[in-house]
Amino acid sequence: MGRVFKVLFGLCVVGACAAAGLWGTQALLSGEAEAGGPPPQSKVAVGVTRPQTQTIDDAITAVGTLMPLRTVALTPTVPGRVTAVPVSSGDQVAPGDLLIQLDDRAARATLAEAEASLAETSQELARVDELADRNTAAETRLESARAAYARAEAAVMQARAALDDLSITAPFAGTLGLIDVEPGAVLDGSMPVTDLSDLSVVQVSASLPERYYERVAPGQGVTITTPAYPDANFEGEVTVRAPQIDLATRSFTIRAEIPNPDGQLVGGMFADARLVFDTYDGLAVPDDAIISEGLTTYVYVARDSAAVRTDVVVGSSLGALTEVREGLSQDDEVVISGWDNLTDGAPVEIVDDAAAVTDE
CATH class of the missing domain: 2.40.420.20 (conserved putative lor/sdh protein from methanococcus maripaludis s2 fold)
Structure with a gap:
């Protein structure tokens, strides 16, 4: 009996020690955690x-192309030999200035003959008309004289037109393009001899996305820059907004006019066109x-x-x-x-x- 009691007592002592060890270990680990903990994050x-x-x-910016306000290819309407070229490539000309003269000797002779015939028929008509007033000339003779005068007058007009066709003149003030024609050359009446461009104002044509259609209207200000003058700004305004949207690109075209008093801008230049809708x-x-x-x-x-x-x-x-x-x-x-x-x-x-x- 006593032996059994000793055994039980020993087991209890061992269990108590084991529990005490486990508790001590947990307390030790808990204390270490509280004392150290994870290191704080360093500041950046x-x-x-x-x-x-x-x-x-x-604002919106679009790439556009410059065009003269108006331009025309000057082509002789009749063939002929060049007798004079009083201008040079790039000259500034006024309306009516002679640019190229073709041989007009035959045309002048034809005009002189027509004018002489007109003078003759005019005199005959006056004489017959005077006789008619005296009732000494038949009405048919008077009508014949009037018809002859009309034909002579038409011949003079035709001869003058033919003479004018031999002189190529400037239809408006502008800048001439390249002229590669010299006196003595024979023109066939189908090939342009030069271009004439009015560069007092240039136009810029550009395409904008559809979403800006309502915000663009004629009179709106435009600023353009070009690679030729990267440090210069040129001011103008919108003159035309296309009345439809391009179905392929979902965009629309605008045209703006830019005053060009110094002639710096020319047709064909690329330009960045900038439209400002609001400032804030x-x-x-x-x-x-x-x-x-x-x-x-x-x-x-x-x-x-x-x-x-x-x-x-x-x-x-x-x-x-x-x-x-x-x-x-x-x-x-x-x-x-x-x-x-x-x-x-x-x-x-x-x-x-x-x-x-x-x-x-």
């Missing part, structure tokens, strides 16, 4: 800036702050020493800045450097010199 150095207020244009004040941030992932665009804002991921809606590009239409206020501190080490909620340390922060 970032450079920040506040959104800037910018004057922003609600908005917020803009440096391009370096904008982050795009798929269809999402966002920035990081430093707030209460932490990075806050903030979705934004961007607008126009303003050189090194980008317009932000939604998502930011003027007091926000937007991260412009160091953001590639950030996650939403990460602790940050703002560095005064944003340029000193390197994105690693």
Whole structure:
């Protein structure tokens, strides 16, 4: 009996020791955890800036082609030999200026003969008309004299027209194109000898997307730039908006007129045409702050020493800045450097010199 009691007592002592050891181990581990814990997250150095207020244009730019206000290919209407070319390529001419003269000797002779015949028939008509007043001439003779005079008058008009056809003159004031004709050359009456362009005003033709149709109207201002004069702006206004949409491109054509008093602009030049619909004040941030992932665009804002991921809606590009239409206020501190080490909620340390922060 006593032996059994000793055995039971020993088992109880062993169990108690085991329980005490387990409890001690747990307490020890718990104490270590409370004393050390995970190391705190280190702060990320970032450079920040506040959104800037910018004057922003609600505008669209389209590539267009310049055309003279009017242009014509000058072609002789009759064949002939060139006797004079009193102008040169690129000359400025006035309406009626002689450009090319063809041999007109035969035409002048024909005109002289027609004028002589007209004078003769005119005298005959006057004589017969006087006799008719005295009732000494028959009515048929008077009618015959009148018909002869009319035919002679028509012959003079025809001879003058034929003579005029041998002189190519400027139909309006403008600038001549290249002239490769010399005296002595024989023209066949079918090939243009030069072009005449009115460059006092040039037109620009451009296509715009359909969604802008309602916003464009004649009289609207246009500014153009060209590769030939990259630092110059030329102002004009819309004169025509096409009355239909192109079904293939879903766009419409506009034409604008640009005054060209110095003759700098010529037909065929490419031009960037810019139309401004509205001007307003908005917020803009440096391009370096904008982050795009798929269809999402966002920035990081430093707030209460932490990075806050903030979705934004961007607008126009303003050189090194980008317009932000939604998502930011003027007091926000937007991260412009160091953001590639950030996650939403990460602790940050703002560095005064944003340029000193390197994105690693």
